Amino acid sequence: MARKSRASLLPTNVILLQNLVKRDPESYREEFLQQYSHYQSLRDIFMLNSIDSESNDATSTAQFTELIGFVSQVCSCFPEETANFPNELKQLILDHHRTLPFEVREKIVASLTMLRNKGVIGAETLIQTMFPLLIAYSTQTNAMGANSHAKELRKVIYNTVVALLKSCNTGSKNQKLNKSTQAICFNLLEQPDSQGVWATRLTRELWRRGIWDDSRAVEIMTQASLHDDVKIAYSGVLFFLGADREREENFEDDSDDEDGFDMSALRRKMQVNKKTGKRGKKLENAVKVMKKKNANAKNPQGYLNFSAIHLLRDPQGFAEKLFNKHLSGKSSNKFNLEQKIAFMQLLSRLIGTHKLMVLGIYSYFLKYLTPKQHDVTRIMAAAAQASHDLVPPETVLIMVRKIADEFVSDGVSSEVASAGLNTIREICSRQPLAMDEALLQDLTEYKGSKAKAVSMAAKSLVTLYREVDPEMLKRKDRGKVASMELQEARRDGKDIKKRQFGVEQTVEGIQGIELLAQWKKSNEAEGAENDEENDDNWVVAENSEDEDSDDGEWVTMQSDQEYDVDMGDSDDSDNSDNSDDEKEDSKKDGVAESAEGAAEDAVKTEKIDAETAFRELAATRVLTPADFAKLQELRNEQGVARLMGARNEETVDSDALVGPVKRKNTKEERLQSVLEGREGREKHGSRRGKRENAHSTTNREKQRKKNFVMMVHKRSVQGKQKMSLRDRQKLLRAHITKQKKRGF
């Protein structure tokens, strides 16, 4: 018995030994050394047999992987003895990855990752091991080899790299590692083969996770977009088109997955309901979760929220190269339509965002702007985005004319016409000068079209030009305000300011300040006391809130003393937040009311010049953030923002260009709506002969159903014939009254 128990202490398998070694490395040193040399001998055997892989049977492979795992688990306990071990693993997988079985390769990758996590090897060593493997396994020759499991390995390695970079960048960014990895990516992209796909994939993934957010990452993708290889170039373009949205979605998902609960409701419950320790803890947990959530939402890993397009170093050069290399050059044939459209979209976004000059693209668009063209709405959207107010109007006008000729005519369907009109509107809202009077007046004729989408589109064009340049419109289209302005100007003999190409609309002072001044004036006129009263109200409210929060603190202290301080704090801050909110709300309400008043008065009060307004306001008071917010609001009301071309960064939604399309419902949809109506109502139809609730036959029913022959000779039936007239009359009368009582 004693012998057995002693023997059971012996480490007879590697897992057991690993446990023992980890607990007490010094005592089990000899065993470890023995296993280490066993690993070495197995490694040698592997090298010997690797020529003919079939002799490596499953058991020896399993042993070898087990030992690799063991040594890498415990090698942090014996740093001196195993100093060479990580290097050996690295060499083994780099030099002999072709001949090793899949399990061994996988194990080595996992072990190296583990060694990195334990701090035995540096992150850069791991990256430098992984990248060559990633590339080696994505080339054709290796992938085709039997039993190579190239796909799985690529997946494993890629995930390892991403996880590594993620873990190295949590907390503070590891710039050194990032730089070296990015350098590897650059090198990959410099080679003409398709290995650069990995660089783009990695960059995209890390960008999506918010790990890389600097201009170097964007520069990698720039290089990728200009690559000769179709795949790489396309993935680079897709990055610029979709990466930011992906990133936002990623973070939104993160924040959404926590179950949302109503903090204020919880607190309210806490105050009203019976106080128990459990509830208090619940609240405390909730507060913690909330704080964590807020912290996460605010700044996930400290990433900068710049879009990739904004981080470009040389947008003009990039756009030119992109156009010359991929769209206009000879090599454009290797891209299919989908890819070309992606290039167009990217280019147009670049041009629109940075106001670049790539004049070739406008004539390039002409080729594609026909109604029969596949995916033409996307191309039209790109065309609209590519125009901005610094492009010479003649070049854009060619495009507008082409659209008008191709899309807006009597012979085309309503969708085509509305798409054309909408596109023209979008273009003209960006470059209003790209239009001549005759064309505009032709186009506005369509506002009388029977198709709703077309007439809407034409009307929107009219609205646009009412603001931009009413003179170009027909007299009846100008509208009340615009024509009054024109008349006034004519009466005064002033020249109406006409837009001209190249004349920048510079702003002195603060843009739209006259609007604010006007609003202020009307506000003052309406009632100064009102404002003051408001001010007083705020102060009072604040005080009362404070008192409230004090009360709350006192109550919670009574209930449980362990966590009252924390709660008190949170209460306090939240309450103050609330009070802030309320303040803002009340202010907004006041503002809205007065704004309405102002709108009414706006016509009456004389117009204030921008310069005088600025002087006035700047001299009298300090502009607060609230004032600026109001200013923005007012400017939006006026539509100033749009006129100034601030919309440039907005993307044009290609689906919205067609306008509202009314189509017939399919059968399924109709059926669905029918079924929806039926929900929750009884079936129609007669209720006759249907019982309310189950019961046996009543006596009366039995009587009725009785056989006629059985009944005919009974006195009750025979007697009816012999009844006197008087009795019969009585009976009839009684029957009638009975029926009446029943309600027939």
Next chain:
Amino acid sequence: MAKKKTLKQQDFQKKKLKVGKAKAKPSNLTDTSFVARTISLPNQSKINTNNSGTRDSTRTEEEVLKRISLCRHHSAVTRKETLVYFKQIIPKVINSKCITQMLSGCFPLICDEDMHVRIALLELLEEIGEHDENVLKLHSRAFVLFINSGMTHITPSVQRDSGKFLNCAIKYCGDEIVRSAWIKILRGMFGVLGWSLEKKSSKKTVSMGINSASVVNMNSSKAQKARDINLEALLNFVKCGCLEETTENASVNDDNQFIFDKYMLPEFSQPYQHLKLFTKEFISGSTIKGSPVTSTSTLETLSGISFQDYPARRKVLIEHFYEKIMEHLQSLIADGGECGKKANAFKGTLERIRLVDLEA
């Protein structure tokens, strides 16, 4: 029921032939429409089918190749019987091609968990050595690797038995083993005997220099018997490596002999093996060439190097192992018994080696 019946009847109804339509194919038809010149079956072992004649020897060779996979059978009895069969058949196949595959299939069984399998394997190897020791010499590399793997095995019984295999190896291909794996085997035997290689001075930890398995099993009769065998194996190994048989070349002492030697056929097989030109081996970080024994070299750096001549081997032995062996031998001699006698003999041998080394 009725449905079943109709289904059954359908089977026996004759299908009517229709004009203009192909005849219906029977359900058990084999599809032969594919055209392929070769069919690859990568999972099956490569069996060379060059049996032009139905000679007896080729048939036995095929039989051997078929049975090699049985060496990896899960049942110990099957493995053992396979080895026994191989042993019987050795005289027929000793000079055929299949012997290489057979040996590469059998060597891993040195680390087999089952005792009977190991005994059978030892008998098989002895049999091969009896018939033609050159076969073992050719495969000495793999043989040494597996012996080494056995010496470091975690199961104590496998570890203990590795001495027997080493004895066998020394008997038939001692020279090769001594040349190629001098330090490796010495270190391995130290591990098997439970002796520590640690230098006392450099030791920071309070290690007992002995592992728990050897402590627990120290006094069992099996372990003592095994220790005898292992000690003997080590003694044989050291003798084989350090003491040259001074038979004929004592008389030859002129300088020209040295020059001629380069152009003569070498005395031993595979003279350039140590250059490792055609072997696949793991290259550890340091590759030291030239004079192998320098005062600063450590055991770790030396283990990858092969020692081609006697003086070098002696020097390494004396420099790194001599004191430790002596130390352990002292205690064994003090214990006495069979083991003590052997230890005494070992001590004598070591002293002789030392003297020879001092002379040189």
